[in-house]
Amino acid sequence: MPSSFSWDEPEGLAARGTLIVLAGRGEHGGVYERFGRRLAFDAYRVRALGDPVADPSVLDEAAKLLADEALPGPKVLVGSDTGARFAAQLAAEQTAGVDALVLAGLPTGRWHSDGWAAEVEARTACPTHQARLTNDPDFRRGVLDEATELPEPRLDRVRVPVLALHGEEDTVSPLARALDAYADHPGVRTVTFKGGRHDVLNDALHRTVAATIVLFLERLRLSPELPLIAEGLA
Template identity: 80%
Template sequence: MSFSWDEPEGLAARGTLIVLAGRGEHGGVYERFGRRLAFDAYRVRALGDPAADPAVLDEAAKLLADESLPGPKVLVGSDTGARYAVELAAEPASGADALILAGLPTGPWTAGSWEAEIEARTGCPTHQGRLAGDPAFRRGALDGTPDLSDLPWDRVRVPVLALHGRDDSVSPLAAARAAYAGSPAHLVEFTGGRHDVLNDALHRTAAATVVLFLERLRLSPELPLIAEGLA
């Protein structure tokens, strides 16, 4: 099942984001993110967890090839969805114009309890409540070792924005930095941020960082600076 959020009536769409959810999630988990980006006139299509349903990747490929959706087209991946997004973008003529990766997983992790999992995922009380009351969300999905095959950075030819929480216990920052070494990614670290960066307590800052990246991308794949001097 996919979820959609479109630009407000009367505004021209500025691009399309295709979200690949992480372990245990579904596209509806990204409603807040989708609505915020749609308010800025970006269309958002949020898909499920490719690790649980490989058909999600076929759906993403169809959206990338859909000429009715405005460009630039950007793949957004959270948790293992980030790894799948890299692999999809590395395919010849994938149709992706850029990548946004959040909470890239780097190794095994075990929660031990639902309370520990939700605390590791997000520090946002609103999102914690959303997950706790969501019957479609799969608890315990973060436990274990995800597929950690080498990422094909050498075949990624598009701009990459990486978002990662400094307090991410599921995917520690030091390991994430190592995973991005030698990649084209620009890594943005969020102070106090946990694993679900797009749905964490700093979700507004994360969304603003994404919008700035998208606005630069619209000008050129070289991402020219459009604002300087912000402390």
């Protein structure tokens, strides 16, 4: 299967930036097809990579994409689950080309499941995405249970704007612990989603999540120092 997946802006529109997605445990870039198509419709290029836990070379691939001058800026690293930890690591190391971070479902500890039915329910409430994961031969089940050494999210070393997205009903990474991880970091804007579960980019509220990201991106394009474009998302 491809090492990366790509979705580009519609023909005739100028690209407004590039999103580089780092997948979470068990996932591959193709899992983010719906997300990639939706953001591409808004004229953002999306490059979705694999799971850095399973394949550390993903981080080298991300660095190459960040350095690729053919890809339009701003360039935003999007990390889901453990991908969020690695995205934060790249930014904390001052990797060239990172203009902002989107961290979704940041993991804060080990999770114990009771089989696939419990895992897929914890991941997403979206029946379409549940079916996608269940029927995907390249998706690896059960890895949320594995003890994995992950980089610490050194947000104190991150010098770019950060959008943190988290589901209020995330049992894999409970919201309270995630908020603790983001506390005392003024560069982080946190948005929580009522009823949201762990795979927030592919959850039942995926349209609202995508719209939230687009608002963040549009503000980033103008200037991260400007007032918020919209507040009080319900």
